[in-house]
Structure formats: structure tokens, C-alpha cells
Amino acid sequence: MTTQGRVTIADVAARAGVSVATVSKVINSRYGVAEATALVVREVIDDLGYESSLVARSLRSHRTNVLGILVAEFEPFSAELLKGASSAVAGTGYELLAYSAGGRADGNAGWERRSLSRLSGTLIDGAILVTPTVVDVQQGVTVVAVDPHTGPSHLPTIDSDNLAGAVRATEYLLALGHRRIGFLGGRTDLESARLRDEGFRQAMAAAGVAVDPGLVRVGGYRRETAEPVARELLAGPGRPSAVFAANDISAIATIDAARELNLSVPADLSVIGFDNVPESALTTPPLTTIAQPIQEMGAQALRVLVEALTGGEVPAHVRLPTALVERASCAPPARPA
Structure with missing residues (x-):
């Protein structure tokens, strides 16, 4: 029997004292093997830890499960x-x-x-x-x-209902009294990101609040792309009083950018995210967000x-x-x- 590497069907056959064909029949539950012999083969399989490869399994049955x-x-x-x-x-x-x-x-x-x-x-x-x-x-x-x-x-x-979630996030900020609301969008190639952008704009329009193009940025859903964009958004003279970030990673990056600029969250800046990933509850302060399941x-x-x-x-x-x-x-x- 091999002492290194993967246990093979030949190793099982050699230990059990049977042919490879017999081991194959036992593995695939085929007829033609005495129950006593099959029992010995199964015990050897368990003892050696033999497992047929996915490729071999698929070639035999055209399925891998x-x-x-x-x-x-x-x-x-x-x-x-x-x-x-x-x-x-x-x-x-x-x-x-x-x-x-x-x-x-x-x-x-x-x-x-x-x-x-x-x-x-x-x-x-x-x-x-x-x-x-x-x-x-x-x-x-x-x-x-x-x-x-x-x-x-x-x-x-x-x-998930990205449009309704974005409307809810924006309405929440509006209900708190915010009007200068920044939006940190997601990846422009994603339909979900487009719907979150649309929901933000729908809620602003319904409230009669114009979207300031200068407060809209693309964060790209990644920390490394969102953080410098958030810093740029917050460093300007007309910074927003609140930011809706289209995912939690971008929202967390926004909180970090605010801290670098000596802005307190939420005293100086409110931030809301989207996703409710586990990290959102661990930020300082914990992140308000839209949960998708x-x-x-x-x-x-x-x-x-x-x-x-x-x-x-x-x-x-x-x-x-x-x-x-x-x-x-x-x-x-x-x-x-």
C-alpha cells in the first residue's frame, strides 16, 4: 500500500485481498459480491479513509452531487x-x-x-x-x-428589494431633518447599485428636495475606492450633513474618512449603509443600515x-x-x- 499521497482504489483492494473490480462493485452498490466480502471492503475503506475523486465519480455516473x-x-x-x-x-x-x-x-x-x-x-x-x-x-x-x-x-x-430599501434609507434621513444628503453609489455595472441610486433620487424628489450633483459620488462598493471619494466629499466647503452609502463597506469607509477629518458621527455627520453585513454592528458608532436578508x-x-x-x-x-x-x-x- 502507498504510504504517501492519496489512498487509491488499488490500495483498498490490496488491503482487503480482493480485485479492484470487486472494490468498485462495493463502492457503487452493484451485485455480484458476497456480503461478507463487501463488509471487509467497507471496513478497509473506512480504515484507510478512501474517497473516490469527484472527477472519477462524474465519469462513472455523470453526476458529482x-x-x-x-x-x-x-x-x-x-x-x-x-x-x-x-x-x-x-x-x-x-x-x-x-x-x-x-x-x-x-x-x-x-x-x-x-x-x-x-x-x-x-x-x-x-x-x-x-x-x-x-x-x-x-x-x-x-x-x-x-x-x-x-x-x-x-x-x-x-x-432583494433594492429600490424600496434605498427609498427607506433616504426617507429616514429626511425625517431626521437632513436636506444636504450625500450619496455614495455602488458599482455602476450592477443593477442593484442602479436601483439604490434610483431609490435615493425618488425619495428626494418625493420630499421636494433637489439632489445636489456635487454631493453624489461613486464609491464602487470597495473600501479602497470608497474611502478617498468619501474624504473628498466631506472635505469640501459645502459638505453634506448626512451620507447614504450604497453598501455597508462604503458606509464604514465614510465613517473612517469622517474621523480623519475630525468630524463626529453622528453629531457632525449622519451615515447610513445598505446590506447589514456583520461588520456594520461593530463600527464606532454602530452603523444604521438597510438590511437585505x-x-x-x-x-x-x-x-x-x-x-x-x-x-x-x-x-x-x-x-x-x-x-x-x-x-x-x-x-x-x-x-x-
Whole structure:
């Protein structure tokens, strides 16, 4: 038997004193092996820790019983989605493989096609694509999209009510008395970011408050892109009294930029975010935000994917509600507008 590396089917056969063909029959529950012999083979398999490779399994049965969740990179939003999908996979008979494009997807349309071509057919039976840049993927594998760039598509789609959430965030700041409200937008290629921008503008218009173009910036959903833009927004002479950041990471970056400029949150500046990732409750002060049920989005995507693979009824689009989470980063303006 080998003493290094992966345990092979030949190792199992040698230890059990049977042929490789016999071990294969036991593994695949085929007829032709005496029960006493099968028992010995199973004991050896357990003792050696043998597990057939996904590739070998797929070549035999054309199935791996593995589902993929494909993301551009692992960050707070995708990590929460993964938690939800992981909880929902229990009891389905499937395993879950998380795969990242390693950040190469940023601004690189079509990353999901390349990722699916690597994984489908040999490693996964179906996939959840998180914020895919394209939704016309044809890789011979069942796919569900979460928060796609172009909105609902021919693929089953899971998202949250981004428009209503952005309206609620803006109305909250307006109700506190803010009128000079800055907006730190998200990635311009994402449909969810466009809807959050639209919701901000709708709420401002409904309140009869003009949007000051000088108070609108694109933060890009990343700390490294949001923080310098937030600093620029807050350093000007006509700075806003409040900022609605289109995701929590940008909102946290805004709080950090305010601190660098000796502005107190919320005494000098109110900040509200969007997502309710775990980090939002750990800021100083804790961040008021719009919660989208990220883990439930991941769980729903997993359930829809399993339904699609098992011939069940699959919804074309699942939209989950958002909700305001009040913490301590917002207050009435120091000087009423």
C-alpha cells in the first residue's frame, strides 16, 4: 500500500485481498459480491479513509452531487451568501463547493463563463452565480443567479428589494431633518447599485428636495475606492450633513474618512449603509443600515437550484424584502436645514 499521497482504489483492494473490480462493485452498490466480502471492503475503506475523486465519480455516473457557488471574490456580502447556502444544503444529498475568481472578475465581463467551463461536467452538477456580469451562460450546467448585473434574466434569479430599501434609507434621513444628503453609489455595472441610486433620487424628489450633483459620488462598493471619494466629499466647503452609502463597506469607509477629518458621527455627520453585513454592528458608532436578508438569499438560491436539478417547479424570480436597522450612526443635523 502507498504510504504517501492519496489512498487509491488499488490500495483498498490490496488491503482487503480482493480485485479492484470487486472494490468498485462495493463502492457503487452493484451485485455480484458476497456480503461478507463487501463488509471487509467497507471496513478497509473506512480504515484507510478512501474517497473516490469527484472527477472519477462524474465519469462513472455523470453526476458529482456537488453544487458550486461562484463569486468574483470573497468579501462580506458573498461570505454571508455562502453561509446561507451552506445551511440550506444540509439534508439535500448535495455537497457545496465555493469557488472564487480571485478578484480577476472585477471589470472583467464573462468571468462566470470561464469559471463554469472549468467546473461543470466534472466537478459540479449545478451552480449559483453571485453578481454575474452576464446571464446568457450556456455551459451545459443548471445555474441560478443572485443579484445579476442586468437584473432578472432567463435564469432563475434571487435578489432583494433594492429600490424600496434605498427609498427607506433616504426617507429616514429626511425625517431626521437632513436636506444636504450625500450619496455614495455602488458599482455602476450592477443593477442593484442602479436601483439604490434610483431609490435615493425618488425619495428626494418625493420630499421636494433637489439632489445636489456635487454631493453624489461613486464609491464602487470597495473600501479602497470608497474611502478617498468619501474624504473628498466631506472635505469640501459645502459638505453634506448626512451620507447614504450604497453598501455597508462604503458606509464604514465614510465613517473612517469622517474621523480623519475630525468630524463626529453622528453629531457632525449622519451615515447610513445598505446590506447589514456583520461588520456594520461593530463600527464606532454602530452603523444604521438597510438590511437585505443576505443569508436567506443564499439559502433561497440553493433551494431553487436543487429544485431545478430534481425536476421541481422553479420560480423565475425571487425578490426578498429589505428593512431598516436603526443603530447609532444617524441623528438630526446639528443645524436644521
